Amino acid sequence: MKLDSIDRKLLALLQADAETQVAELAAQVGLSATPCWRRIQRLKEAGVIKRQVALVDRDKVNVGVTVFVAVRTSTHSQEWFERFRAAVGAIDEVVEFYRMSGEVDYLLRVVVPDIAAYDKVYKRLIADTQLLDVSSSFAMEELKFTTALPLSYIR
The missing domain is CATH 3.30.70.920 (Lrp/AsnC effector binding domain/regulation of amino acid metabolism (RAM) domain)
Known part of the structure; x- marks a missing residue:
């Protein structure tokens, strides 16, 4: 799977906070919500995003x-x-x-x-x-x- 600059920005944002709302992610990467959501789904389906977890304070x-x-x-x-x-x-x-x-x-x-x-x-x-x-x-x-x-x- 080829990742472009928008995919990279999305990955960086999601690594910082996976609970960020799609609308906010979309605004930060210059997309509308639906295409942004589709990109995230594509990253998940391709296995680039393996899973989303909660980081617990040890x-x-x-x-x-x-x-x-x-x-x-x-x-x-x-x-x-x-x-x-x-x-x-x-x-x-x-x-x-x-x-x-x-x-x-x-x-x-x-x-x-x-x-x-x-x-x-x-x-x-x-x-x-x-x-x-x-x-x-x-x-x-x-x-x-x-x-x-x-x-x-x-x-």
Whole structure:
């Protein structure tokens, strides 16, 4: 799907606030409401807009501590991976999970209220799979957090 400058503007506006009314979006991108709505629907149908969610304040729901967990393993079979992925997927506190290149095999971002809660997550993580090394780093201060993706790379 080819995205033009209006699509880019719409995406930027929707990433800032997905609840913005179509009429307001249309005015900001120079369209009337119906063509603007159609563009948004086209972006959704094409999978450019995957879903719309509410961003919840972590402190207000008592998960203000962020932990980055680096995992190394000596096992790389598909069976092991499927078991590990299922174990991580069952832990709600893990909000991001990546397979990495380099010295670390997997990186997880975990949100919890405190160190004791993280210890429970850690014990669940190591209970179901064989891991070589688990290294945890607690974020001291959040300096930047955004869900908005850069749009300058759109072709």
